[in-house]
Amino acid sequence: MTDWGEIEYTAVRELRGPLAVVTGVHGVGWDEFVRITLDSGEQRHGLVLEVDRELAVVQVLEDTAGMDPSRLRMAFAGGPLRIPVGPDWLGRVCNGRGEPADGGPPVFGPTTAAVGGTPINPVRREPPAEPVLTGVTAVDGLTTLVRGQKLPIFSVAGLPHLQLAVQIAAQSTAAGEPFCVVFAGMGLTHADASFVRDALEERAAAHELALLLNTADDPVIERILTPRLALTIAENLAFEGARHVLVVMTDMTSYAEALREVSAARGETPARRAYPGYLYSDLASLYERCGRIRGRPGSVTVLPVLTMPAGDITHPVPDLTGYITEGQIVLSRETHAQSVYPPVDALASLSRLMRKGAGPHRTRDDHLDVAAQLLAALARARQVRELADLVGQTALSPTDRRYLNFDQAFLHRFVAQRPDEAHSLDQTLDQAWQVLLTLPRGQLSMLPAALLDAHEAGP
Template identity: 45%
Template structure:
C-alpha cells in the first residue's frame, strides 16, 4: 500500500528527513512531488531509525523545503524492465533510454540491488576468453566468469583498452555466437562517451551491446545506481537468456568518490582517506554478482576499470578491489611514456584463475610454460637494466646483453600492438617463442624439454 506524507522534518541538500512513519523499508523507492509546480522526482530510503527515515533524492534538490513537498512511498525497491530488446540500446544511469528509441516494455521488472551469487551454486570458471591482446591473452589470461579489473592512472589509455577488449573479445568455443557486452560508464565525460559509442559503431558491435551511461554532470546518486542497473541487465541476459556476458565498468573510482560524498552528507563516520567503512561491502556487492551458476549455460565476466589517484596501488579503492577480485591488469606509466600501447605492466599484473583455463584443452599445450618463462625473463630484464644504470651497458656480460635485447624486442613486438590489431592466441604464442630464441638456451629453465623439442627443434 502506498503511503503519502506532507510533513517533513528537514531538507538538506539532496537528503530529506521525516518521522512518524509506518512500515517503511530500507531502499524503498519514494516519489517526491512539488506542491507548487507538480514536478516529480524519485528518491530512495537510505536510512531508518525507529519511525524516522532519511530519503536520498535522485537528482537536483534545489528549491524544495519542508512545506512544499509531498512524499509517496511506493512499497517497492528500485526496479527496471528488461527484455532482449535492450541489446543495441543506450540508457542513462537510471535505465531510461537516451538514444531516442522507444521505452522498454516487459512483463517483469527486476530489482537492481540483486544479490551476490550463492557460493554453493557457483560454477568454477574454466573457458578462455580471447581479447586479441597478447599481453592479456598470454600472461594475464581472462577466463569466462572471472572478475579481472584494470588498474590505471590519470592520462593512461584505459578507455582505449576497454574499447578494444569490448570489440575484440570472443569465447573460443561454440557459444561465441551468444557473446554480448554490457558497458557501464560511471561519472564519464561527454567526449569519453562519444568516443566509446563511435568506436563500437565503427567496430559493428552495437547489436550485441547495451550501454548504461552516467555523465560527470549527472546527479551524484545516479552514479551509485548505474552500475547496479548494468549488472541487473547482465544477470538477466546471462541467467535467463543463457548468454555469455562481458561487463565493462569505467570508472569504479568515480563510484567510490560518489559513495564518499553521499556518506559525508549522511554524516557517517569516515574510514581510511574519508571513505565510508562500508566501502568494502559496497564494492563486493557489485563484483560478486559476476560469475557462473551450475545448471545455467550463461555467464557474467566482469572487467571493472579504476584510475588510481597518484598511481597509488595502495589507495583504498584499488586495495579493496584487489582483495575481492581474481587478479588485476596494471597499466604502467613508464611504458606509456615510451609510446607502448597497451602499456600493460606485466610484473604486477596477474590472473588468479589463469592456470585452470589454459593448456591443451583450452588454448595450447605450451601456454603455461611459455607464460612462466616470459615472466621470469622480463623480471631478469628489469634487474639487468638497473645494473646497467650503475656500471654502464658496455660493461655488462654477454648474457646480460642478451637479456637487454630480449627486453627491447619484447616491449616493441609483444607488448606493443595497434588498436585495431587482433591477435589470435596461436599467433601470440608463436611470437613468444620467437622472442625466447633471443635468450641463452640455458636460461629457458621454466619450459619442459618436451616443449623445447617441439617448438624449438632441440
C-alpha cells in the same frame, strides 16, 4: 509497473545535498523505491537510504535542485527499485539510471528484477573456467581473463585505461559461444562518453552491447546506481538468456567518491581518507555478483577499471578492490613513456584464475609454459637493466646483453598493438615464441625440449 501505495507524505523536514529527510512515515523499509512529486507536477525518484522509527532518509536519483521541501509529495512503492530485464537492453544506449539516451523508446522486458540483486548461493557456484578472449595480447597471453572471474585494471590519471577498457569491450569473445557486453561508465566527461559511444557503435549495432553512461555532471546518486543496473541486466542475460556476459565498469574510483559524498551528506563517521567504513562491503556487493551457476550455461565476468590517486596502490579503493578480486592488470607510466600501447606492466599484473581458463583443452597446450617463461625472462631482464644502470652495458656479459634486447622485443613486438587491432590467441602465442627465441636456448629452461625443438625448426 510499480505498485505505488495510495498514501503520499508531505512532511519533508529538510533537503541535505542529494538527500531528503521525511518524517511521519509508517511501514517504510530500507532500499524502498520512492516517487517524488514536485509542486509543478514534475516527478523524480529516490531510494530509501535509512529508516529510524518514523523518519526516513531518501536519496534522490535526479538531484534536489529546484525542490522546495514544503511543496513535495512522496509515495513509497513498498519494495526495492526494479527494472525491466531481457534482451531488449542489447543495442541500447542509456544514461546511468537506465533511461534511453539514444532517442529510442524506454527499454521493456518480459520480467523485472530488483536492482540490488541476489547473492549467488555458494553451494551452487561453479568455479570459473574457460577463457574470455579479449584480443589484447598482453591480457590473453599473460593474465588470461576467465569466465566468471573479477579482474580489475589498475591505472593512474593520464594513462589510456578508458581506451583499453573500450577495446576489450569491443573485441572480446567467448570462443564462438553466445556473448555480449554490458558497459557501465561512471563520472565520464562528455568527450569520453562520446568516444565510448562511437568506439562501441559496431558492437551495439550487432545487438551484443548494452551501454550505460553516467557523466560527471549527472547527479551523484546516479553514479551509485549505474553499476547495479549494469549487473542486474547482465545477470538476466547470463543466467536466463544463456549468454556469457562481460561487465566493464569504469571508473570505480569515481563510484567510490560518489559513495563518500553521500556518506558525508548523511553525517556518517568517516573512515580511511574520509571514505565510509562500509566501502569494503559495498565494493564486494558489486564485485561478487559475477560468477557461474551450476546447471546454467551462462556466466558473468566483471572487469572493473579504477584510477589510483597519485599512483598510490595502497589507496582505499585499489587496496580494497585487490582484497576482493582475483588478480589485477596494472598499467605503467614507464611503459607508456616508451610509446607502447597498451602500457601493461606484466610483472605487476596477475590473473589468479589463469590456470583454470588456459592451457590444454582450453586455449593452447603451450600457453601456460610460454607465459611462465616470458615472465621469468622479463624478471631477469629487469634485473639486468638495473645492473646496466650501475655498471654500464659494456660490463655486461653477452647473455645479459641478450636480455636487454629481449626486454625491448617484449615491449615492442609482444605487448604493443594498435587500439583497433584484435589479435587471435594463436597470433599472441606465436609472437611470444618469436620474442622468446631471441634468447639462447639454455636460458629457456621452463619450456619442454620437445616444444623448443618444434619452434626452433619453424613451420
